[in-house]
Amino acid sequence: MTPKKKTAYRYFSADPQDCPYYLVTRVSLAATSVFKRAFAEAGLTELRPAYMGVLMCLWNEDGLKVIELGRRAGLEPSTMTGLIDRMERDGLVTRVPDPEDRRVLKINLTEAGSAIKDTVAEKVDLVMGQVLSNVDTDDLAQLKDTLRQILTNIHEGSEDEPS
Amino acid sequence: MTPKKKTAYRYFSADPQDCPYYLVTRVSLAATSVFKRAFAEAGLTELRPAYMGVLMCLWNEDGLKVIELGRRAGLEPSTMTGLIDRMERDGLVTRVPDPEDRRVLKINLTEAGSAIKDTVAEKVDLVMGQVLSNVDTDDLAQLKDTLRQILTNIHEGSEDEPS
DNA sequence: ACAGTATATTTCGCTTCGGTAATATATTGA
């Protein structure tokens, strides 16, 4: 009946709203924008969205080295350099040489970096609450599970597979 | 019993794996990386992940103006300029002045830009299939719904609300 | 001891994105 099978793409769609990649990217960028504005409005001029990941790691455990911070925040070492540069410039962290291993620099919170913790935590929680309004608990849990599954897929796919 | 109520954050968590913002951002960047490598391996050296949104719009309807492309791809006009610059440099599109309105430039696909459609569609479908393996249809639909809801929340929140 | 390898960090170049301001053209109202 069908002389030539029509190419049936499962994921390729002309409608961006139907493309998971488009949606994920858009949400990521839009959320970043929201955080940026929220911080500015709260007078947290020294705080940028990208700092959050690093700060949350350091509030939990101060003095981590660059690589470890990158691992926890999901960023490449080369990305960390610029990020730490800006955070240092903005007075949130300092680089402290490690006497035990002269290759490593430990990243330490400054007074200011420690002090803003509660303010930031409140603001982040508030923003997340707005962004996630009308998303019930189950759907949120489901969202996180699916995203984690996708990350697993990607990491497995990029591993060296033996012959 | 509890003399001072402990601050119970609903979303603020020290564990990135539990933070929706972290997960969404990570998936977006990781997926971009996968596309980049896949295109390189397929010999599509002139194609970068960011081009996909624009190309998909143009394959659907050629000759759109910059602003309209940006609206459909979810990008600011100022972002479009550099993107179109690179796409033009890489031989995928051209800027054509619109005689009806001398402010606008219509973006047209080149021969090369049209020609790669099928190759790209196949590759994208393949990559998406790998990235979304172990994610069943319902979960994927749920994921998209939730992400769309979040985008709606963000856009509503940033609208000018009357006094 | 030392050559080879591994690890930590940086440097450099590039992409991708947003925000603000400038420029050019259209449109509209008085």
Added chain:
DNA sequence: TCAATATATTACCGAAGCGAAATATACTGT
């Protein structure tokens, strides 16, 4: 007609990220 306003695009700047290569230090086996 012409001033005010609106729209389309670009220019410029900074942030944020990746990847390859360079540099410095540490470790390991012989």
